[in-house]
Amino acid sequence: xxxxxxxxxxxxxxxxxxxxxxxxxxxxxxxxxxxxxxxxxxxxxxxxxxxxxxxxxxxxxxxxxxxxxxxxxxxxxxxxxxxxxxxxxxxxxxxxxxxxxxxxxxxxxxxxx
Amino acid sequence: xxxxxxxxxxxxxxxxxxxxxxxxxxxxxxxxxxxxxxxxxxxxxxxxxxxxxxxxxxxxxxxxxxxxxxxxxxxxxxxxxxxxxxxxxxxxxxxxxxxxxxxxxxxxxxxxx
Numbered sequence: 103x104x105x106x107x108x109x110x111x112x113x114x115x116x117x118x119x120x121x122x123x124x125x126x127x128x129x130x131x132x133x134x135x136x137x138x139x140x141x142x143x144x145x146x147x148x149x150x151x152x153x154x155x156x157x158x159x160x161x162x163x164x165x166x167x168x169x170x171x172x173x174x175x176x177x178x179x180x181x182x183x184x185x186x187x188x189x190x191x192x193x194x195x196x197x198x199x200x201x202x203x204x205x206x207x208x209x210x211x212x213x214x215x
Numbered sequence: 216x217x218x219x220x221x222x223x224x225x226x227x228x229x230x231x232x233x234x235x236x237x238x239x240x241x242x243x244x245x246x247x248x249x250x251x252x253x254x255x256x257x258x259x260x261x262x263x264x265x266x267x268x269x270x271x272x273x274x275x276x277x278x279x280x281x282x283x284x285x286x287x288x289x290x291x292x293x294x295x296x297x298x299x300x301x302x303x304x305x306x307x308x309x310x311x312x313x314x315x316x317x318x319x320x321x322x323x324x325x326x327x328x
Contacts, residue, residue, distance in 0.1 A: 203260050
């Protein structure tokens with residue numbers, strides 16, 4: 103089955119710790135995205151990548167970092183610099199940055215204790 | 216700032232009734248998309264309408280776009296309990312520095328049996 107997987111589904115972390123969220127796709131898509139969703143809110147773009155070894159900041163990149171070493175993978179690191187990291191994180195991909203019908207993973211719920 | 220804003224924030228109907236959700240946006244767009252999100256899950260793409268289109272159908276879904284009013288509506292006909300979800304519009308703005316989507320805060324639809 104083609105699709106996007108995110109792991110883990112639930113993640114708990116102590117304040118001051120960095121944590122990395124996994125996102126993998128086997129759709130052969132060039133573009134990948136990370137969003138943050140807070141309760142009752144829409145999605146806000148954290149980072150996106152148009153192609154391997156390239157990525158750009160979205161609207162709320164502060165306190166986050168990404169890498170895109172492989173086409174299939176776009177991991178997101180939530181650093182200790184992120185002031186309010188507790189949220190639902192969604193990864194998505196699209197065929198390209200201009201063909202932007204997006205396919206979403208199931209999400210990772212991060213809770214900072 | 217959010218490009219798209221859905222209205223109403225929440226909608227409660229009985230099975231068999233039609234559900235209409237609206238989306239307003241601020242700047243010129245290339246296309247407008249509607250997504251669905253079941254509670255605690257990722258988003259699923261429903262339909263895309265381009266700026267030169269006025270209406271589009273997909274099964275029980277009907278989307279209209281009025282670029283002069285910068286608004287769109289999503290109609291779900293003969294609703295079912297399984298349609299219970301949040302629905303988001305997403306716009307691809309013409310004058311954005313990058314071609315990514317901006318999501319609204321969503322309409323939460325509850326369909327009662």
